Amino acid sequence: MLVIMKNDATDEQIQEVILHIERLGYRGIPIPGASRTAVCVIGNQGIIEDSQLASLHGVKETLRVTKPYKLVSRETHPQPTKIDLGPVVIGQNKPVIMAGPCAVESEKQALIIAESVKQAGAQIYRGGAYKPRTSPYSFQGLGEDGLRILSKVRQETGLLIVTEATDISNIELVEQYTDIIQIGARNMQNYALLKKAGQTDRPILLKRGFAATIEELLMSAEYIMSEGNGKIVLCERGIRTFADNTRNTLDISAIPSVKEVSHLPVLVDPSHAAGRREFVIPLSKAAIAAGADGLIVEVHYDPVHAVSDGRQSLYLEQFQSLMIEIAKLNI
Numbered sequence: 001m002l003v004i005m006k007n008d009a010t011d012e013q014i015q016e017v018i019l020h021i022e023r024l025g026y027r028g029i030p031i032p033g034a035s036r037t038a039v040c041v042i043g044n045q046g047i048i049e050d051s052q053l054a055s056l057h058g059v060k061e062t063l064r065v066t067k068p069y070k071l072v073s074r075e076t077h078p079q080p081t082k083i084d085l086g087p088v089v090i091g092q093n094k095p096v097i098m099a100g101p102c103a104v105e106s107e108k109q110a111l112i113i114a115e116s117v118k119q120a121g122a123q124i125y126r127g128g129a130y131k132p133r134t135s136p137y138s139f140q141g142l143g144e145d146g147l148r149i150l151s152k153v154r155q156e157t158g159l160l161i162v163t164e165a166t167d168i169s170n171i172e173l174v175e176q177y178t179d180i181i182q183i184g185a186r187n188m189q190n191y192a193l194l195k196k197a198g199q200t201d202r203p204i205l206l207k208r209g210f211a212a213t214i215e216e217l218l219m220s221a222e223y224i225m226s227e228g229n230g231k232i233v234l235c236e237r238g239i240r241t242f243a244d245n246t247r248n249t250l251d252i253s254a255i256p257s258v259k260e261v262s263h264l265p266v267l268v269d270p271s272h273a274a275g276r277r278e279f280v281i282p283l284s285k286a287a288i289a290a291g292a293d294g295l296i297v298e299v300h301y302d303p304v305h306a307v308s309d310g311r312q313s314l315y316l317e318q319f320q321s322l323m324i325e326i327a328k329l330n331i
């Protein structure tokens with residue numbers, strides 16, 4: 001942390017700041033500048049409570065320079081993390097494509113979509129058994145029956161499975177059935193769930209909350225990692241902005257922003273960002289071109305009758321086109 005002194009701060013005020021820092025158990029090093037002095041705080045392991053420091057006489061402001069996250073930071077771990085799922089590795093050079101319906105609706109529905117996305121080149125199958133819906137009256141998912149269907153999909157197709165745990169009450173069950181546990185945007189700051197996710201053995205797909213900064217996303221990942229699970233894939237899925245041409249605004253800059261400061265792989269969900277299937281292919285191409293480690297895409301053979309998110313789900317043929325378009329990017 002840096003304590004920035006006012007232009008007219010006196011030597012006594014600077015000394016008082018240094019003493020205060022020492023009373024907190026750290027060292028304060030004054031760095032005189034052209035017009036003002038900054039006092040650098042060193043020796044702290046975690047975040048410093050800065051409200052008292054900020055209110056000392058002569059202090060203009062305090063600036064955090066050390067990142068509040070440690071384990072997910074590139075400073076701690078300079079090499080990019082690879083998530084090894086056996087047949088699939090996330091974070092290697094080739095983008096990993098996850099595809100499937102928003103929700104598992106029936107065994108027939110799940111298997112038809114799975115066979116098709118597999119044929120087109122997807123490696124991981126998505127489908128919600130527990131659905132976090134905005135309305136309590138909307139379809140909430142098939143629960144454990146949905147998880148059983150996902151196991152069947154794995155067995156029949158060899159695709160790996162990603163599915164969401166929505167609560168601490170279902171994460172252990174989800175863990176038994178899935179290869180990757182998804183934590184959805186609405187739960188990005190559900191700290192009890194994050195801690196539980198940190199205690200499982202499964203890789204976690206952590207989606208960015210729609211009003212969360214990159215730092216908040218990384219702090220949530222830090223929760224998981226500080227419990228012992230380092231297998232985390234982050235996912236940009238669109239954030240809320242004033243723009244109303246899409247359901248959410250895909251923050252393409254999240255990809256290089258995360259990669260600049262963290263070693264964790266980043267996926268993009270163009271479906272929940274766009275909210276309209278017409279935009280899913282261009283957003284997917286943009287994401288891959290910007291360095292995303294993969295995509296998670298909603299696909300349905302009959303999106304008009306899908307129980308959730310039909311408007312943004314690609315038809316099977318459109319998913320095939322998406323895979324062809326991505327291959328052309330040569331990444």
Ligand code: PEP
Nearest residue numbers: 102184185186207237272
């Ligand atoms: C989903 O993947 O189906 C989902 C609900 O996504 P999000 O949490 O990003 O809204």
Ligand code: MN
Nearest residue numbers: 102298308309
């Ligand atoms: Mn969905």
